[in-house]
Amino acid sequence: MKFKIAILFFWFSLNCWGQKQFEVFFDFNKDFPNQSSILSLNEWIANNKAIEITRLLGFCDSIDTKDYNKNLALRRIESVRELLDKSGLKFNKNLDKIAYGKEFKQSKIQAENRRVTIFYTEIVKEPIESAFSKQIRNSKVGETIKLPNIYFFNNSARIVPKSESSLYDLLCAMQENPKLKIEIQGHICCQMVNDFNNISTARARAIYNYLLRNKIDRKRMSFKGYGVLKPIHKIPEQNQTEEDENRRVEILILEN
Template identity: 70%
Template sequence: MKSKILIVLLLLGLKSFGQQQFEVFFDFNKDFPNEKSILEYNEWLAKNKTIEIVKIQGYCDSIDTKDYNKKLAERRIDNVLALLGKSGLKINPDLIREAFGKEFKQSKIQAENRKVTVFYNEIKPPIQSELTDKIKNAKVGELIKLPNIYFFNNSARIVPKSQPTLIELLCALEENPKLKIEIQGHICCQKVFDINDVSVARARAIYMYLIRNKIDKKRMTYKGYGTSRPIHPIPEKTAQEEDENRRVEILILEK
């Protein structure tokens, strides 16, 4: 039940972190926002302290030449960026800047074309959990079991209810950029060592999930240990012992 609640909360959270925008307007031939826009900017800023600026676009009206207007749009961008910087907002190092002279669909109302549009994302708060805390406080050489990681029978397909743990692991790696790990897969029940290399495939499935979510592959390795490191002797006596042998762990390599 707790896992289902966590998934719902995470999905709701992700929806709230979509890209948003705010517009700043200028008087004719001016490169600093007008008084009305400054008041609106201050109100917007008070409500948006935890955001990251990812893109900014500058525009002009249709008066004067294309080249002059583009340079004016650039100056407008510079001044708005200076305001954002002084306000302490985070600006993405790969910020996209786009200045337009006349080459955009203009409004018939000229005042609406004299603007800068700021695109931003809300910064996701870190997910605090027992797993993320354990990883954060772990020492080099420590093994940590990933709780509630499940796969479909005899395959490397991850069961959807494992998603909260995967997100927690991803967050731990994002919050600790120096962290390097080995992902270790283990299976149960077989006396012969992992005939179909399922443990390798399962470790690789976790590895690929993290790569798809932009974790640098240089920070990770993966390895399958089959049944060579069981917690309980094989054959296991109970279903619980099978579950505990059938596991994925991470080894802390570097912090």
């Protein structure tokens, strides 16, 4: 019998490897957690919403018969399961619920034997790839891509706050594609001859500096201002939309 118990616990130790656990305690002959454990359980649930319950093990103290204790352990498991379920926690579809009567190594402190052990794993959510990051990943060498929703204050290289999410998308694309090398290209609108204040270069440099501050290797990127040399729409533009589309920052894919 002792040999079988040893095998059983060895099997559990293998299957619980890498899992975390939390213990709920009960008063003598009770099948609902004691008040102290309820408070601890509620706090644990509040701090562990992104988990999956994989196993519930129920235990009793050494008092009374093995069969009585096993039945009590089953009821303890069920009360804990109901509490977890009401809290909205996720259960593994192959959830194990195992009750022990007396056939386990008991603590000399009886209160420590009256428990349910919750085994769980953390749910790791896959990051959602943005449309821009996906576009970058699928781009070819020599392809030019406009940075969406990148705006600057009038006649300056200061990026407006609402553009921060687009900058972050570019940063993520650079982080997720370590082989990616780019040229950041600045363009302006509304001038017939030249970029007298070199605003297009300053704006391209602003994007470059943002990536540099966020640990992107300078060897993977360069910047250049093209002024009005590469307009999308003929200058002078006919409306505000054409001006906005000419006033842009693009990236040229050098390696990917």
